[in-house]
Amino acid sequence: MKNVIGAKCTICGKMIEATPDITVCPSCGGIMDIEYDYEYIKSKLTPYGLMDREDRTMWRYMEFLPVEGRGKLPKLRVGMSPFYKADRLADTLGIKTLYIKDDGINPTASLKDRASAMAVVKAEEAGKNIIACSSTGNAASSLAGNAAAAGMKTYIFVPERAPKGKVAQLMMFGATVISVKGTYEDTFRLSAEAIDRWGWYNRNAAINPYLMEGKKTVALEIAEQLKFKMTDYVAISVGDGCTIAGLWKGFKDMYAAGFIDRLPRIISVQASGCCPINTAAAAGTEEWSPQPENTIADSIAVGVPRNPIKAIRAIRESNGVCVNVSDEEILAAMRLLGRTQGVFAEPAGATGTAGIKKAIELGLIEKDASVVSVVTGNGLKDVNNAIKAAGEPICIPPEMDLLLKELPELA
């Protein structure tokens, strides 16, 4: 990897070689960050060269990615998700320019596919053909799907309470699913023991720095889809902190390589019922405290975030904006995205949009600003909350006079 200098600890600054199976810092246990040689990247790729590429996946950004070559890339078409100018939603919210990056349109219907596709490549580079994780959410389903397409085996540990539908998706992708009679903590512990014992590749976004490098491709795409003219803000929902950190890393990489000439401010949106990262960032500290997980947005209900430092730094470095939104505001944003733009988001997927609405109302961002809202997951992932958000249909016997009464706007 001529484009990669090494991996640097976010805490003690120690630099080590970027082997495929690095996890945390060998000196202090801090989370590592992949460092690039931007002069090398510049010498190999220009914005025009990029725009000419035929590859319509996240792998079109090869020079920005910590992988060896094109030989063994995963099979699923991850990335290059739709990017819409959302004029009707912008009008509704009262903001000048709004774009939607719909990452629910990915093979397993969430942004997590970017991280899992990267995990599959790095596992292969590490000579492993089994990958494991403990999760029931989008990370697990994306891992199971991307590994299946690559012919790799997965062991996925879920707590017994995991919803049947989510378990079914994992089973369908051929994962060996171990449902653990116990808490999430019990589940995690058994998975860690098993990973150690059998030497499986560990898909854990916080301790494996490569996964964030996969996630950052959403930012590389946003920059390219904006024709390298960055917006003032980019809004994203925040749970364990890896996604916002990846987003910010992507923009910083493009800036460092001269592809964009300014960086956006990141709008970090959490649920009011679970906002440890925003609470710390707003107080100007990296010291965060655990919180209860009181929100319908399950994908970001993370009371003990696993990557708080990178997330808090992303907010601080970007001169970012922190907004917390209620479940009602999230459900309202789901309706807004659907009704004005035809985009169906899961609750965490609509949380960024809810945050933009609130930031405008609170005067935290300017009405003549330009903003990108990242939709992180598809509404089909969580139909129960869609039912909550959607409201009830008109219900009548099959008679025209009754229809007329129910639809006075047509009378």
Next chain:
Amino acid sequence: MKNVIGAKCTICGKMIEATPDITVCPSCGGIMDIEYDYEYIKSKLTPYGLMDREDRTMWRYMEFLPVEGRGKLPKLRVGMSPFYKADRLADTLGIKTLYIKDDGINPTASLKDRASAMAVVKAEEAGKNIIACSSTGNAASSLAGNAAAAGMKTYIFVPERAPKGKVAQLMMFGATVISVKGTYEDTFRLSAEAIDRWGWYNRNAAINPYLMEGKKTVALEIAEQLKFKMTDYVAISVGDGCTIAGLWKGFKDMYAAGFIDRLPRIISVQASGCCPINTAAAAGTEEWSPQPENTIADSIAVGVPRNPIKAIRAIRESNGVCVNVSDEEILAAMRLLGRTQGVFAEPAGATGTAGIKKAIELGLIEKDASVVSVVTGNGLKDVNNAIKAAGEPICIPPEMDLLLKELPELA
């Protein structure tokens, strides 16, 4: 539309002008078909010209489509869905060359987005800003989503028994949903009365010939994604007959314009519990009889198909193969697609693959053949059947010795 000659009746052959709001033949009530000037198309577009296009949606095939221009195209990114060479599934099935066209990766997660995007354009050309249909399935959700993105209003009539999740999706996209206390027949009748009364645009794939023109883009893409070297067979699930008819029309168009030098044979796959079209086609007749709707594959559970003639002709003209598959075979195909290729299909979406498996087993197609399997809808649309197909996870307390017992392959 310089590329369009007119609309021709499939029964009496009458030719009329292709105005945006045509439905059935004014003389005999037959279904119409859009006819093209292939010499004109050839003069405007070549395969190389096509491959250079930046547009990565179904509208890249503009010269093959019955629309005026590029001014008012829908906003959602419909089409150019993933096309995978499925080597691992091919090995499992014992066939030489297999591709998967994953049309579950579309804005509302089914192939129907292609028809609904076309309906939105033609409604606008017809000067209408309200579109209506009666359906609870993929046609309805795709119409609601595509219309929302274009700022158009939809009225969608559903029978009271419609699943809440599907109704929620429609409501989320801002459709006015009328839940009718009665049978599907009652629902359809009330919708027809309302469409007549208020002059709404009618999104009904059988009587509106333009919708099939939208659906045919899946074939145009398959041809292009194969670099214009057609496979021996293309397999697709069949319900009311509009999709297989659109698929065949797309290949015929590409052949007539010289983009491909041979036509594939179509493998028409229906559920054993509901196969009126295959029954007629296999008997060599256009006379079909209604059947009960006994299959889990709801999207193709159509006992009274609305477009049988075009479907039966597609099978006959292509020297096609008819295969019927049981629900168990459909569930098995869902598992196969997931486990070998990381593709998650709804039951009707996996039915084409189930048909290929059976056709190989029955010796209906050759083992050294090349086949494309079209996956028509995403598995997230029908999680209950995914649970049926997926099987049960391993369930244990959090103890390593118990894990060892459950995973003897690792001992």
